[in-house]
Amino acid sequence: MTNSSSASSARADSRAGMNSDSRAASCSAPRVEARSGVRLDPRAKLYLLLLANLLLFFHVDTRGEAIMVALFLLPLFTAGRWRNGLRLTVLYVALLGLGLWSDAATMGGSGGSGGSLIGVIGGATGSAAGPSGTAVAAGNVAVTAASATSVMATAGHVAGLLSVGIRMMMPCLITGAYAFTTTSISEFVCAMRRMRVPEAIVIPCMVVIRFFPTIAHDYRQIRNAMALRGIAAGRFALVRHPVQSLEFIIVPLLMNATFVSRDLSVAALTKGLGIAGEHTCMTTIRMHWFDWAYMAMCTAPLALAIGGVL
Structure with a gap:
């Protein structure tokens, strides 16, 4: 009876020792954050954010901007953020289409008056001063058509101004949304300390x-x-x-x-x-080969666009 009780107590002590050792090992070992999908390293995300700010600073043309935005949107989809990625994609495409429409409206409505409200007022004043009633009536019809065209051109100017202003900030918004929605605080702090911040x-x-x-x-x-x-x-x-x-x-x-x-x-x-x-x-973080490859792939279009090649 005594031997069986001592044996059971010894087994309990050994299990307790194993549990304490495993807990100590789990506490002492660094924790690796579980990643859903393919996610870049936090330092690579900060680099993409830097590229987006350089894209805004150098005012790259529409072709290079569209390529860069497509590259910035890709990590959102690979990380499983489909809803955010689709929303930002639809918003950018709508802003791009609005900008193209405003360019077409501005080119179609620009004439001697330049498609501005001042030109509309000046054209209306000059046409209303006709010598006869027929000339005045014809002038009114012409003024109405010119006013509609000029108003369309003015609306195109305003729409183009708003679309271009918001569209230029879209790369920063996309990279910022990706960086802050897919990075935990522990990963961010670890990345900042690795960079000696x-x-x-x-x-x-x-x-x-x-x-x-x-x-x-x-x-x-x-x-x-x-x-x-x-x-x-x-x-x-x-x-x-x-x-x-x-x-x-x-x-x-x-x-x-x-x-x-x-x-x-x-x-x-x-x-x-x-x-x-x-x-x-x-938390431990590590740069992989796809982090370096994606950073180089995003840098190449920006360098070509700044150099005037793209």
Whole structure:
């Protein structure tokens, strides 16, 4: 009886020792983030974001911009972000089509007056000063046609201005959306430390990454509370009731943003991120061959476009 009890206790001790060893090994071993689909290294994502800003800085033509946007959209689909990728693709294609239409309308409506409102007013004044009633009537018909053409040209100017302005920012939005939706905070911090970035920059970037999802969550909670009370309910209620939106959404959101930023900063400092010295990361990242290949593939069109070859 004594031998059996001692044997069972020995087996229990051995199992406890094995469990403690496995827990210690799991705690001491670095953790590798599980990746869904093919995802680039965080440093490669930051490089794509740099290329997007260079694309905006050098103002590359439409052909090179379309090629670069297609290359920037591809990682979103390979990472499994199909909904975001389709939305951004449809938006860019719509902006591109609007820009082409505005170019066609501007070229078709440009004449002696240049397709501007000043030309419309000047043409109307000159035609109304005809010597006879027939000339005035014919002039009115001509002014109506010219006014319609000039208004179309003016609308083309405005549409082209808006489409080009938003379309030029699309590469930055695409690469930023891919970088921040497919990168965890631990991966981002590890990438920044691998690049020898000072902690004075790492901590604010970490706070900013955590800030926007928290604000989005607070916004949804405010909208749910408003819908529960019947205030500005509906999808387009914010457009129909702008004053209520300003009072019930923006004001508490801005007040809450101050507390959120303070709490996130305190949480980051509590975890020891502000302590001087070398820090270690439980998450390991590594550059693979497809990271380098994709960085080179995205750099080539930009270099050709800047050099005037593409």
